[in-house]
Amino acid sequence: MVLLPSLAMLFPLMFLFCLPPLMAQSISTNSSSRSAARALDALLQDYAYRAFLHPRTGVPYDGVLPSNLSGIKIAAMRLRSGSLRSKGVKMYREFEIPIGVVEQPYVERLVLVYQNLGNWSMLYYSLPNCTNLAPVLGLLAYDASNLSATNLPELDFRAFGDPIKIRFSNVQSAPDGSVPKCVWFDLHGLVNFSNLTSGNECLTFQQGHFSIVTESISSSRPPSRGEEKKGHRKVWIIIASVLGGLALLALLAFLVLWARKCKQRKKMQEMEKAAEVGEALHMTSVGDTKAPMATITRTQPALENEYVP
Ligand SMILES: *[C@@H]1O[C@H](CO)[C@@H](O)[C@H](O)[C@H]1NC(C)=O
Ligand SMILES: *[C@@H]1O[C@H](CO)[C@@H](O)[C@H](O)[C@H]1NC(C)=O
Ligand SMILES: *[C@@H]1O[C@H](CO)[C@@H](O)[C@H](O)[C@H]1NC(C)=O
Ligand SMILES: *[C@@H]1O[C@H](CO)[C@@H](O)[C@H](O)[C@H]1NC(C)=O
Ligand SMILES: *[C@@H]1O[C@H](CO)[C@@H](O)[C@H](O)[C@H]1NC(C)=O
Ligand SMILES: *[C@@H]1O[C@H](CO)[C@@H](O)[C@H](O)[C@H]1NC(C)=O
Ligand SMILES: *[C@@H]1O[C@H](CO)[C@@H](O)[C@H](O)[C@H]1NC(C)=O
DSSP states (O other), X not given: OTTHHHHHHHHHHHHHTTSOOOOOXXXXXXXXXXXXHHHHHHHHHHHHHTTOSSOOTXXXXXXXXXXXXXXXXXXXXXXXXHHHHHHOEEEETTEEEOTTEEEESOOSXXXXXXXXXXXXXXXXXXXXXXXXXXXXXXXXXEEOSOTTOOSOOOOEEEESSSOEEEEOOSOOOOOTTOOEEEEEEOXXXXXXXXXXXXXXXXXXXXXXXXXXXXXXXXXXXXXXXXHHHHHHHHHHHHHXXXXXXXXXXXXXXXXXXXXXHXXXXXXXXXXXXXXXXXXXXXXXXXXXXXXXXXXXXXSOOOOGGGSOX
């Protein structure tokens, strides 16, 4: 039957009404997860500094973490701030630091602590309705004057020329229809999104924590062209489903009426037949042939003028 597919179309219609309402996305982490992340920063600074025994400047040293933090990787590099400003650092793990990076307040030597939070990333830096496609990486600057110091405040650390480049490795591919974004968490809980540059590269002018995320499918954002087309298709499917459903209902109603009419007609025919049988004329033999014979005349003939006064 031609209308049968329309029945199947009614099913997606049902699910469309079950979708959750769409919401905008907040861009600030909550205070309890922020303070947990700041406590982790302090702990990692401590362990990173312990990697220095006889540190040479410009050489990264891997830190060793206790087993309750396994999955996280850290490193520390000590630099003269003059050399950082005039030369930058060609490559420090995923970070490429250009010429012109200046710390504030000024210190003679500083330490750049590198963090790769690995499978702990989501625990400390999860965003509602976002999926991490890469581990969270951190780059934080501290004063290097006392290498056994703990709970050091970070130095403000900015690129005044070119931005710092972060080349992520091991990035998961974004699900179909979603766009990966660079995300930057500053030290005060602010979150900022930006576009990826070439490949899996993000840019920053400041220190903090960085990752690549994609918004979960159900979150709201301005639809791209392809999605708009998809939206149009959805609307058409709804219209087709409704029309198909209505047509199906009309067909059903028609069938019911038709069946009822059929039944009625059959009953009529039976009644007529029964009437015919009941009214069967009495036959009488006239010689060799049988001929119908009326027993009584039902309407008595009357002269038309009989009643006329
Ligand atoms: C995340 O998505 C769910 C459902 O799509 C929604 O209820 C929730 O409000 C969203 N959260 C934010 C912060 O956008
Ligand atoms: C903050 O986030 C944590 C999980 O990261 C959650 O347990 C807590 O309830 C959140 N607090 C607020 C006020 O949203
Ligand atoms: C891991 O253990 C160290 C002591 O070895 C402790 O200071 C730290 O708070 C622990 N960290 C976590 C996340 O449990
Ligand atoms: C991360 O993975 C390590 C093993 O590689 C495991 O010991 C640790 O518990 C994991 N951490 C989290 C937060 O899942
Ligand atoms: C370095 O820091 C440690 C721990 O805070 C402290 O005990 C020590 O006195 C400091 N050394 C100097 C030279 O300030
Ligand atoms: C956040 O990122 C945008 C670019 O995506 C930039 O224009 C803006 O200045 C950034 N905000 C801060 C506070 O850095
Ligand atoms: C990010 O990329 C999108 C297209 O993918 C573009 O429309 C948008 O303007 C870009 N944003 C910035 C800040 O460059």
